[in-house]
Amino acid sequence: MGNTEDEMRIDQVFLSLNLLKDAIGVAVNEAVTSLAEVGNQADTIHHMLWSVIRLDCSLYGRPFLRIAADVSKNLKSALTLIRKCKRRSILRRIVTIVTQADFRKIQRLLDASIGDLRWLRSIFDYDVGGGSIELSLPPIVSNDPVLAWVWSFIAAIHFGPLSDQMEAATELASLAQDNDRNKKIIAEEGGVVPLLKLLNHGSSADAQIAAATALFHLANIQERVRLIAQELDIQMIIRILGEFPMRVQIWVANLVARMAEHDPVAKEEFGRTNVFIRSRMEDMIFRSRTENVISLLVTLVSSGNFVDARINKEIKRTSNLNYRRDLSSPLSSYWDSNHKIKNESVNPVVQHKLKISCAEALWMLASDSVANSRRITETKGLLCLAKLIENEPGDLQFYCLMTIMAITAAAESNAELRRAAFKTNSPAAKSVVDQLLRVIEAWDIPSLQLPAVRSIGSLARTFPSRATRVIGPLVELLSHANQDVATEAAISLGKFACPENYICFVHSKTIIEFDGVPPLMRLLRSGDRPQLHGLILLCYLAMHAGDSEALEAARVLTALEGAADRAVAALHPKLKELVPQAIYHLQIHRTGAHPHRPSYVP
Template sequence: MLRSAVRLATSTPSLYERPIRRVVSDVSKNLDRALTLVRKCKRRSVLHRVVSITSATDFRKLFNLLDASVGDMRWLLSIFDSVGNNGDIVLSLPPIASNDPILSWVWPFVATVQMGQLPDRIEAANGLASLAQDNDRNKKIIVEEGGVPPLLKLLKESASTDAQIAAATALFNLSNDQDRVRMIVDEVGVPLIVQVLGDSPMRVQIRVANLVSRMAEYDSIAQEDFARENVIRPLVSMLSFETFVDDSKLQSGKPSIHSLVQINKEMERDSILPSNHHHRRYSSSSSLHLEGSSRGGNHRKEREAEKPEVKLGLKTSCAEALWMLARGSVLNSRRITETKGLLCLAKLIEKERGELQVNCLMTIMEITAAAESNADLRRATFKTNSPAAKAVVDQLLRVIKEVDSPSLQIPAIKSIGSLARTFPARETRVIGPLVTQLSHRNQEVATEAVVSLCKFACPDNFLCIEHSKAIIEFNGVQPLMKLLRGNERMQLHGLFLLCYLATHAGNSEALEQARVLNALDGADRSVTGQHPELRELVSKAIYHLNLYHAGIHPQR
């Protein structure tokens, strides 16, 4: 059997070595034990034989070990014989896997994915996907036993949709941990995944977009690498598929909308550029974009003929991938806006419902959060005369006012708050809907409305005085006073907003009628005590209110 294993190893291309190395290592140790025992039994002096006594128990233990080695070798050869002869996948328990039975599943599956015929490789990939779905320990073993490279190779199998789906599903199930995602990245998986995403049938694109989303969610390195490989452009292209076909604005000839329709052509043009990924030691990584670039439009007719639910699934997956790519990344958020993705997201928020609408709102929330932290992105993307910015704001306000769903209203409210610095003083239409939400029955919605209004009224906002007056004019004081009786987070942000209003518009009769001064005097010491800046702000607000109530205006 050892001779057969040697012939197998020397004659089989792309041999899966993990089980061979493990089994042969154990066999070698057991043969060494046998040799040591035999040497003890050689005829020597009486004294030596007395000192080194060999019992029948030693022989029984050795025979058991050798029997286990015979069983392991027989199982190993049956695995590779099955793979080579296109037979059924062997799923039996060898002695070596008695303490870890999952190996008796993982090894045959990985060997078949790497070395088998295409139908068997698909079946084995589905088997790995099922094992990975069970628990994290199975995922760890699959990765440790070399399951990632053959799955990536199968994903590249463009001749078989089922093979690509099976491989993408298995990789997706493995990718819920940073270390495992990093293994896929280290195997130069990112350029390959991007290539498959841009040139595959819709059913494959859905699974691959899910994989992009999962990897970007769990690993910042993968998030950066995907953006470097220009994954955002095909994602936006697929998200915008058929979005503007029936839009009357398409006939108006506005360049911003027309450019969105051209994203597919731009994507195909860009896809011929070679990747400059940092894994240059792999010659294949620089040519992945070249492979299949001539096939860029092969699936266009199939896309148009697909069922509506498949098209919806693709858009939902792409929106989630963009959300994960934009999360916490100014650079990726800028890339999305440069592809005219904002217009597409705004249109989908308007037209769609359900998970797709949620994913689009969450993507907008991440982009606006990035714009809040980066002045350059904020000024470049959310200019007052930008059609894309106007479309986004219109839809955010519509969701806040018309949609009674916290899962949609909360990201919309957060997005408006992140854009607080971009609104001029005359743009009071964004203040009213936020003030209305202060009375929302859902405490989280009401709290987020307070947080967003704080960004309008805080001193960091150049127009804080004008915005504070607008909040009072929209009758925001009374509902704000009620929020002071809520939970600790609600009280905290409510006190901040009250202090801003008192400091910037302390002469308002609404503040006096609502007895804001008494409320600040009796502010919960447990809340202000944990936040020294709030304690100082409360004192300043009380000072301003006392001056105005006494008819004296503070010097500025």
């Protein structure tokens, strides 16, 4: 709700309360007994309301409207009681009995309204509040202190000095971290807009971090992410990622990751929005470019020695081309800020944390998004990610692997992206595959091997025939002690051997040549998930290389017939068709016949 709407509502509420006060004054004069105390309370309420209205409470009208509604209810109750005391006939006075207890109750309610308004004025007027955040509780929320604290903190961000704004944002972040009810209250009471304004405040990195932290904790469900996205200016995010200190960039990258994780609309908007930037280089030549969140994240995650070398080459190349450059490259924006960055006192620990946050954000942006995955590959992000996987063990390596996994999954579902980003002769694609295989073979860490194996499986259609350097390591993992790793290897090998892969016959023979049948047979004796994917791969091998002696020696036909008898279709509907087909091919080869091999289109 905008300020204009708040102003209209506040004016309407004030007019209504003013009419109630006047009505109470008239009723007091007509009362049979003295009700001066109640009248005085009504006058006090009127004066306090006027003092609050004179402040700019329309900038944050939530607590005013909530308290004014309660004041209105109390004034109406007082008016009803006073009218019962109006001079009437004797009969009327006999049936309308007003006790002292009724008057005391009304007086307590009006005193509570006065207390609420006094507290309200203190959070809007820092001179009245003593120049600090008000943490006392108004009577209206004495049983729910969180609501009063939230009102006070949000008001402090609106009206207080920068130091109080930072403190209030920190307190909101702490409340939001505690539980979802607090998050809901902060969002419903209008906390998002002032936090975003504080995030955009460039004069204090600590204040920006406090605001970004609070927003990060709020953005854990789609509803609140949408609320933030509606008010968020993505140009602000781009500006922060491009210009502000690393400590601020870390939390903004975290916020981008959280929002992308919980809302697909926000995810696509982060990748789609481009900002036109005109900048001046050191030799006074002006240059223009467009930036978006993804390109800046790739720039930040790739900053380091190996990128510096690329930047120097880029500068030399472009100096011969009148500074016409590939504006889609992350090196372009990094080039502009390179001089500034090199002259800053860069803390390596902070820089490493920034890379981790940016890598996680890229993972969330690429997940289930072909468009964002394409944008990452267009910014030369694949090469950067491959280098980081090679040189940066730990969390950074993990998030880079997860980003690669998300991009390859998108490429698996989109032939255009697959052909553009993972061409056989592409240096970036080759570098990615090399690092994935290195993780699979050299790092016996399941949390790293799993995304690497999935990525290789997603790229199965991009590998040529006799892809022994890829298939061999996957077959080795079929015997891995970790059942999840072994199962994932079976799934990935299944993508090489499935009918949708046009060279499935060659890949199936290669899997068998690498002695993949024995560990597959062992998977059939494992849990449901390993058994399922082991059976699927075994069926593919039987269908496409049924004449193999390895299948005969391992008694695969007997195993599949036993699986058919056990109604393996219960594990997966796909097996209902695959198992009979595999049995048929094995039986045909056993009798010496040769089934017709259909042609497959890639």
